Amino acid sequence: GFVIEGERLTVSSVRQFREQPSDLIKLFRVAQRRGVLIHPRAMQLVTRSLKLVGNRLRADPEANRLFLGILTAEKNPEPVLREMNETGLLGRFIPDFGRVVAQMQYDMYHVFTVDEHTLFALGILHRIETGEAADRFPLAARLVRQIASRRALYLALFCHDIAKGRGGDHSILGARIVARLGPRLGLTDEETETAEWLVRWH
Numbered sequence: 433g434f435v436i437e438g439e440r441l442t443v444s445s446v447r448q449f450r451e452q453p454s455d456l457i458k459l460f461r462v463a464q465r466r467g468v469l470i471h472p473r474a475m476q477l478v479t480r481s482l483k484l485v486g487n488r489l490r491a492d493p494e495a496n497r498l499f500l501g502i503l504t505a506e507k508n509p510e511p512v513l514r515e516m517n518e519t520g521l522l523g524r525f526i527p528d529f530g531r532v533v534a535q536m537q538y539d540m541y542h543v544f545t546v547d548e549h550t551l552f553a554l555g556i557l558h559r560i561e562t563g564e565a566a567d568r569f570p571l572a573a574r575l576v577r578q579i580a581s582r583r584a585l586y587l588a589l590f591c592h593d594i595a596k597g598r599g600g601d602h603s604i605l606g607a608r609i610v611a612r613l614g615p616r617l618g619l620t621d622e623e624t625e626t627a628e629w630l631v632r633w634h
Contacts, residue, residue: 442471485524510555588630
């Protein structure tokens with residue numbers, strides 16, 4: 433449903449997202465899988481189409497499957513999620529994440545905004561998993577091979593600070609968000625429970 437123009441992925445029609453809103457997510461998944469950049473015009477069209485991202489798209493099994501594919505891909509999810517965040521799509525599709533975009537953190541453990549910290553952490557997890565960061569994190573690099581569910585781990589990391597700034601314990605509040613988000617994205621009950629536990633005690 434997409435075309436290559438100037439070696440970049442773009443839409444086949446300016447009406448594409450109106451006619452098939454799940455293609456908003458699919459654009460980024462295809463770019464990730466094919467290892468190509470997204471054309472600036474397509475990125476602009478995503479931003480102009482954010483009004484299409486409502487409860488219907490958030491409940492769409494295909495859109496959620498595509499998003500989970502981006503988050504848990506064997507290719508690094510950080511750059512793709514960063515592009516989604518820059519267009520505003522990530523915060524619209526996952527509204528709880530939208531609440532922490534550009535949110536500052538005032539403590540000795542964080543030097544980035546919450547959204548930037550989260551995306552950066554996902555990139556580090558990817559480098560641990562591929563062995564690129566084995567010299568910095570040797571124990572984690574060994575243990576990651578024993579993980580029963582990558583999906584639970586990546587969702588937990590994506591959500592570990594998602595409830596910052598809500599006036600309560602963000603670990604407890606974040607676990608409640610995972611309890612809703614896990615089934616929506618297609619995780620099993622066991623995976624969702626594991627992700628909840630990880631966020632609660634991170």
